[in-house]
Amino acid sequence: MTLPATMRVFERGWLSSNNILFIGRDDTALVDSGYATHAPQTVALVRHALQGRPLDRLINTHMHSDHCGGNAALQREYRCRTTIPASEADAVRTWNQDVLTFELTGQQCERFTYTDTLAPGDAITLGDMEWQVLGAPGHDPHSLVFYCPAERILISADALWENGFGVIFPELEGASGFAETRATLELIASLNVDIVIPGHGAPFTDFDAALKRAFSRLDYFVADPARNAQNAVKVLLKFLLLERQSIPLADVPRLMADMHLSAEANRRYLHQPAEDLAEWAVSQLVRACAAKVVDDRLVNVG
CATH class of the missing domain: 3.60.15.10 (Ribonuclease Z/Hydroxyacylglutathione hydrolase-like)
Structure with missing residues (x-):
């Protein structure tokens, strides 16, 4: 090329x-x-x-x-x-x-x-x-x-x-x-x-x-429009993690709920308690090797 x-x-x-x-x-x-x-x-x-x-x-x-x-x-x-x-x-x-x-x-x-x-x-x-x-x-x-x-x-x-x-x-x-x-x-x-x-x-x-x-x-x-919403939630959390590099796990539900688009995606399509959605998003990033959990913190990978 x-x-x-x-x-x-x-x-x-x-x-x-x-x-x-x-x-x-x-x-x-x-x-x-x-x-x-x-x-x-x-x-x-x-x-x-x-x-x-x-x-x-x-x-x-x-x-x-x-x-x-x-x-x-x-x-x-x-x-x-x-x-x-x-x-x-x-x-x-x-x-x-x-x-x-x-x-x-x-x-x-x-x-x-x-x-x-x-x-x-x-x-x-x-x-x-x-x-x-x-x-x-x-x-x-x-x-x-x-x-x-x-x-x-x-x-x-x-x-x-x-x-x-x-x-x-x-x-x-x-x-x-x-x-x-x-x-x-x-x-x-x-x-x-x-x-x-x-x-x-x-x-x-x-x-x-x-x-x-x-x-x-x-x-x-x-x-299934919920799939776009799920993708958005993961991307928004990953973006935040890229900026901060490390986030206390206890703070993830609040941070996601404070992001308007993440909250709207959940309200319209996913219908999950904030803690459950945060746990799911964290698990997805870890599963994709885009993050890891270290000492009760979500740490960026990549």
Whole structure:
């Protein structure tokens, strides 16, 4: 797999999204900035790769904290033009953390500003290449993906991973998300793609196989929406554990109950006492070797 010389992908850990750096003849740009706790590392990676050049533009595929948590740090470092999805502009301008889902997911993001916006149907030049801006609702109603027809490259954010896609969050609150996810996958399937750069995980080339797995996973959730809720609860706990690295087991029920989306997933679909749900989520992470229990604490693994 060979990317164009003007592109670099920084594959990050699960807590942070991947960062895609473009170094063109006349300007530079970064797509997505990772999580807040990794912001100094993000700045260092960008600074090293740019070798003295400025970062001219920062672009976000969507406003989840693991994709925009480094925005403020990069703005301080470079005073870069910052571009966000148009439908998120009001929430960012007023810093409505409920709409932006930071508080709903128990996550953090330092406040940042934006310069301009992108919407589905727009076109953008990155790394001397022309990219189409496509809407990709499902995981997030406002998410965008970027497609370069000339190079047959898709920057898919959390709409398509090598093994699935991001949690379908709207369904947790009783909104529609499954239909939007299917429409997004069908749109992506209509593209001529050689390389996919996902929001998490390594870039990959087996596009058809990834789509087949994604459609199968969606069918699995649609058949029983509680499965999407269970997946969300595990992911939210894992994200919290990645940030804190260690959590007293006695605190897990309260922390999960305090996360709005986790509580909503339980209220609508799982109907478990807080202690039982916490015990189940902990056991699932341990079973998956994503965590371990040490001296009455849940400890991150990986």
